[in-house]
Amino acid sequence: MVIDNHTYWLVSAYLGHDHQGPLPGTILEKTVAESTRQKTNLIIGCDANAHHTTWGCTDLNNRGESLFDYILTTNLVVSYEGSEPTFISKNRLEVLDLTLVSLNLSNKILNWRVSKENSFSDQRYIQFTLIKESPKPIQFGNYTKTDWPKYRATMNDFDLIKLELSDPPLCALELEQRVDELTAVINKAMETACFLTAVRGKKKPYWWAAELETLRKDCRRVFNRAKKTR
Structure with a gap:
């Protein structure tokens, strides 16, 4: 999709329970890597089936930790607000669906919410507003x-x-x-x-600070070393 001469990749990803090995899997990893190489804006709607407190779950599991570790090595951030469950079944409420976006889009995703509309499924609709245009430069x-x-x-x-x-x-x-x-x-x-x-505006969100940048780099470096040395 192209908006105002900017390319957006809209990706729907399903990470099944039967997936073997680290998440998210080869296909999605290649997609993210190619998006980074081409410098496109990426929005991923992901049925992750993974638990992590970062996206509102009340607990963690191995799948969630694996997916979270991968996100730290990329230029992706999780768009999520609140703790509204995205999965509802007869005896279970959980947050299993993620919205992953490129870092430069994090301040353009507004009003992220779990819809109250009946989806006729155990998965609920996720809605958000994407700001089409950046503010005109001052x-x-x-x-x-x-x-x-x-x-x-x-x-x-x-x-x-x-x-x-x-x-x-x-x-x-x-x-x-x-x-x-x-x-x-x-x-x-x-x-x-x-x-x-x-006036040159900041490319990163207003809340991004030098300390967060340092911590992010340190986290990536430690994770990469752990991955290599096991």
Whole structure:
């Protein structure tokens, strides 16, 4: 799917109970790796059948720990809010379904929720809002790079100004009106002659900090060493 020239991969994954070996499995791992290589936005709806407190379960099991360890080695984050069960059967309530998204999408996934709508299944619908467009960059005037000759030429363009400054104003109201007109012309001249610079926004969510980045790297390094040395 392409939105505003940005490619999104929407993936539905099922990690069955009979899966042998570490989660999530070769196919999904290759998909995530290829998405990272192509720098696409990735959203995974995953029926994980795995328990971990990170996504709202009340306990942990080996499948959950295996999947969580894998997530730490990727650029994926878990979108989840609250502890509403996603799986409901006659004698069991549990959170088994995950929404995994690329880190750069984590602040674009809003209002994640388990739907109250009847799905006619033991699995419940998961809904969320994906912000289509990023906020437009804020621009400010870099006055150190102003084209002053262009500014003066604009100010000297009396056809643009259309102000009869040689005639004294008749009253305070007319004086204020001329001040407003002159101010508008000055601002217009600055917009024409001043170099605009966009404020560079943070690529990561507002809550991401240097300490979290360090901890994430340390965790990945320790996990990779443990995986190699067993």
